[in-house]
Amino acid sequence: MNVVALAGGIGAARFLRGLVQVVDPARLTVIANTGDDITLHGLHVSPDLDTITYTLGGGIHPEQGWGRADEHFTVATELRGRYGAPDWFTLGDRDLATHLIRTEMLRDGVSLSDVTGRIADAWELPFTLVPMTDDPVRTIIETDDDRRMHFQEWWVGEQAASGVAGLFLDGVADATLAPGAATALEHADLVVLCPSNPVVSIGTILQVPGVRHRLRDRPVVGVSPIVGGRVVRGMADKLLPAVGAEVSAAGVAALYRGFLDGWVIDTADSGDAQRIRDTGVSVGVTDTIMSSIDVTTALARTAVELLVP
Amino acid sequence: MNVVALAGGIGAARFLRGLVQVVDPARLTVIANTGDDITLHGLHVSPDLDTITYTLGGGIHPEQGWGRADEHFTVATELRGRYGAPDWFTLGDRDLATHLIRTEMLRDGVSLSDVTGRIADAWELPFTLVPMTDDPVRTIIETDDDRRMHFQEWWVGEQAASGVAGLFLDGVADATLAPGAATALEHADLVVLCPSNPVVSIGTILQVPGVRHRLRDRPVVGVSPIVGGRVVRGMADKLLPAVGAEVSAAGVAALYRGFLDGWVIDTADSGDAQRIRDTGVSVGVTDTIMSSIDVTTALARTAVELLVP
DSSP states (O other): OOEEEEEOSHHHHHHHHHHHHHSOGGGEEEEEOOTTOEEETTEEEOHHHHHHHHHHHTOBOTTTSSSBTTOOOHHHHHHHHTTOOOOSSOOOHHHHHHHHHHHHHHHTTOOHHHHHHHHHHHTTOSSEEEESBSSOOEEEEEETTSOEEEHHIIIIISTTOSOEEEEEEETGGGOOBOHHHHHHHHTOSEEEEOSOOTTTTHHHHHHSTTHHHHHHTSOEEEEOSEETTEESSSSHHHHTGGGTOOSSHHHHHHHTTTTOOEEEEEGGGGGGHHHHHTTTOEEEEEOOOOOSHHHHHHHHHHHHHHHOO | OOEEEEEOSHHHHHHHHHHHHHSOGGGEEEEEOOTTOEEETTEEEOHHHHHHHHHHHTOBOTTTSSSBTTOOOHHHHHHHHTTOOOOSSOOOHHHHHHHHHHHHHHHTTOOHHHHHHHHHHHTTOSSEEEESBSSOOEEEEEETTSOEEEHHIIIIISTTOSOEEEEEEETGGGOOBOHHHHHHHHTOSEEEEOSOOTTTTHHHHHHSTTHHHHHHTSOEEEEOSEETTEESSSSHHHHTGGGTOOSSHHHHHHHTTTTOOEEEEEGGGGGGHHHHHTTTOEEEEEOOOOOSHHHHHHHHHHHHHHHOO
16 A cells, blocks of 8 residues: 655654654655745755654654754854854754755755655665755745734744734745655555644645545545644644634644544544534544654544554 | 055965054955855865954964964764765864854855955954955866865865866956955055965966055065975965965065065075165065064054155
């Protein structure tokens, strides 16, 4: 069975640790969001790609869920202290090596897909990891107080302090679905939406031309990132209203209307189950808090078996 | 008195610590060699500019004479260990911050001169530091066994193992003397050649169009990098024969024929003094081994006072 997973960062990376126990990793392709990508100190940073790579490659900071374990910050300290460089986004030293490798290859004309493959190989990832597109796209946040900024400036720089009036994916009209992503979707027997932010992670991937129509004729199952009517982490509660969606398991499922076939929700949200089923979507109810690899594997199994028993 | 110093790396940097005690640093411009500049991991590295900056700014590794004190190598370890990046030239973490700042500014279209000024300001250098040119020039070594490589690959990568059949400065024909260097030379009351490699440091600066003719009508004093018929450090002994010069205090002075007015040699080379005087060059004889700041200051004073008593 060929499986494709659409993925954001931390939540997706954790979920994938379970998914690779349930499906054959050699036939799994993970398509990651690159709308959060940002250029910092001249380096191309791909937070979601790296969070997935570090998590599945065994190098992630375990408590934080992003960045490297046993990280050092000598370069960042110099950049700030000596050169007064902007300090709202801190790059660790180990992490920086990845950005240097990526940036150098991109400048040499290598596609982001090929760069990602090279980095994934270095981390011996058991599946294929591809960016959603090789083209530059950027999630721009429009705040309540009428400012526009890169998603990372809002999220990391301002700690999501401002409300969100709207958001858009700059460059997406000219973006092409990455070749590996297109091929994988065409051959997918199952597509899994990881428990990622439905607006700035999964929602971003869905905006890339060619994704939605490919999902329509595939079995698509998703895992709700909402637990008990709240976000597990992140800021979906600020972003869902900006796209007119309800902050609930049912509200997120509704965003995927038209292609979603199965939806796994937390036991705390079982009250939403009937409402979702009424839209023609199969519902699985289980523990979605990924507190251990066993729980995570069981969650992934529930998702897969909801459509492929 | 306006003073201009032509400088390479370690030897020049040490000498400048004395020179700033002897002349007014506010009226001193240091023109540094950039023929050794190299792109590593996509970053623009300027070894001589940085050695001067770190030494005069108080951040140099004291024993090594290059690189940063209290340096760490987390990024380099990751680049090699994780990504298999070339490891013949190691960039420390603190040092890397400088290359990141430089590379980002250059990519933004800022000239190397302006970048250098910005970095020098961060280190509170008391004089003006300028690259010899803002244009890309590269010293290429042609080895005895008929290979061509960047100077750093020969010097750092191969530890200068091969003999040198020849060398050239790639790009120099199209290079323009940096504006700050041109202006400083035009207003110089004294030009000092630091005790740097006469072939790949001072010799490189001399090749930039406009330097030699500007030196002809200025008082020019140099400090010999040869002590007791040998190089103090570096590889001038391998390089001098490649440009047809004798490895001696007199041999180096001869390379500067046509514009050299004064030459400071070590007491160990006093046997060369008459031969040099016979070419019309004033000679100072003193201790040129810069073992302490006092000796270095005395050496700088000898050089300056040889032409400006």
